[in-house]
Amino acid sequence: xNNFFEHEITSFNGDPSKNDALEExxxxxxxxxxxxxxxxxxxxTGKSTVGRRLAKLLGREFIDTDLEIERLTEMTVSEIFRxxxxxxxxxxxxxxxxxxxxxxxxxxxxxxxxxxxxxNWRDLAQSGVIIGLYAPLDEIYKRIGYRNDRPLLRGxxxxxxxLWAKRQPIYNQANWTIDTTHKGIEQVVEEIFSLYEGGSxxxxxxx
Ligand SMILES: Nc1ncnc2c1ncn2[C@@H]1O[C@H](COP(=O)(O)OP(=O)(O)OP(=O)(O)O)[C@@H](O)[C@H]1O
Ligand SMILES: O=C(O)C1=C[C@@H](O)[C@@H](O)[C@H](O)C1
Ligand SMILES: [Mg+2]
Numbered sequence: 001x002n003n004f005f006e007h008e009i010t011s012f013n014g015d016p017s018k019n020d021a022l023e024e025x026x027x028x029x030x031x032x033x034x035x036x037x038x039x040x041x042x043x044x045t046g047k048s049t050v051g052r053r054l055a056k057l058l059g060r061e062f063i064d065t066d067l068e069i070e071r072l073t074e075m076t077v078s079e080i081f082r083x084x085x086x087x088x089x090x091x092x093x094x095x096x097x098x099x100x101x102x103x104x105x106x107x108x109x110x111x112x113x114x115x116x117x118x119x120n121w122r123d124l125a126q127s128g129v130i131i132g133l134y135a136p137l138d139e140i141y142k143r144i145g146y147r148n149d150r151p152l153l154r155g156x157x158x159x160x161x162x163l164w165a166k167r168q169p170i171y172n173q174a175n176w177t178i179d180t181t182h183k184g185i186e187q188v189v190e191e192i193f194s195l196y197e198g199g200s201x202x203x204x205x206x207x
Contacts, residue, residue: 036106036128037192041171042164043112043150044140045133046180046188051109053189058196064109068096077111081151094120101127113152116170131192132174137164139181 037054039047048064055062066077069092073080080089093114100108101123108124115121115130124130135143137160144150153160171177176195180188 034104036100036104036108036124037196038108038110038124038128038130039133040110040115040124040130040174041112041133042135042140042167043153044144045112045135046185047109047112047133049185050133050180050188050192051107053185054192055107057189057193058107060105060107062107062109063100065093065096065100065114066109066111069093069111072096076149078149078151086151090117093117097123100124103127112150112167116167121170121173129176130174131195132171132177133188134168134171134177134179135181137161140164 037058037060039051041047048066051064052062054060069080069089070076073092075083077089080092090113093111094117097110097114097117097120100106104127106128108128110120110124115124121130137157141157144153148154152163178188178191183191
């Protein structure tokens with residue numbers, strides 16, 4: 001367990017503005033600077049896009065678990081789901097997380113379902129700080145609703161809505177949560193960067 005976990009864990013009550021995990025003057029400072037920075041959140045919240053830019057800004061190695069699984073299996077995520085089922089995908093994810101968590105200094109964009117496995121959450125949390133990216137479902141559909149590369153987004157909206165709602169309490173256990181709804185990608189990157197620099201960004205995410 002490292003210093004990050006002295007922070008209050010957030011509790012989800014349907015309102016991301018209730019996240020008050022970050023106190024004035026706190027940030028990702030000191031020795032913690034080499035810990036992994038792990039982005040979690042629902043599909044389309046920006047983990048991959050933000051993570052890649054953040055890593056570049058910090059001069060860190062960037063790992064996108066979905067892309068890494070695609071590279072290792074030589075299949076797209078959709079292909080894995082279609083040909084072998086979600087269970088196979090989750091087991092690839094689990095194996096990868098175990099290995100990643102042994103490293104330091106990465107920026108890691110997880111897949112939308114990676115941290116639903118408590119063992120993945122535990123390993124990633126032990127390896128660094130977990131930052132939750134939040135967006136409401138309407139916004140997520142605007143961003144990625146037209147795409148067909150996320151098998152779990154292809155179902156009825158009602159089913160996706162249930163999935164989204166069920167997952168929020170899990171994502172909301174992140175050390176910090178950033179509401180990305182009315183923010184551009186660069187702004188989200190900058191907010192995480194400020195945290196990293198030890199600034200006093202307020203994670204309650206007022207716009
Ligand atoms: N803050 C934002 N504002 C507007 N569009 C965004 C924002 N963040 C991400 N996007 C866009 O949403 C799309 C999905 O982003 P991205 O692939 O980074 O999501 P993700 O969280 O990695 O999703 P997944 O869990 O499926 O991997 C991209 O087209 C990206 O440009
Ligand atoms: O939310 C999810 O469960 C998923 C999100 C994507 O990142 C991929 O990992 C895959 O499509 C499953
Ligand atoms: Mg992604």
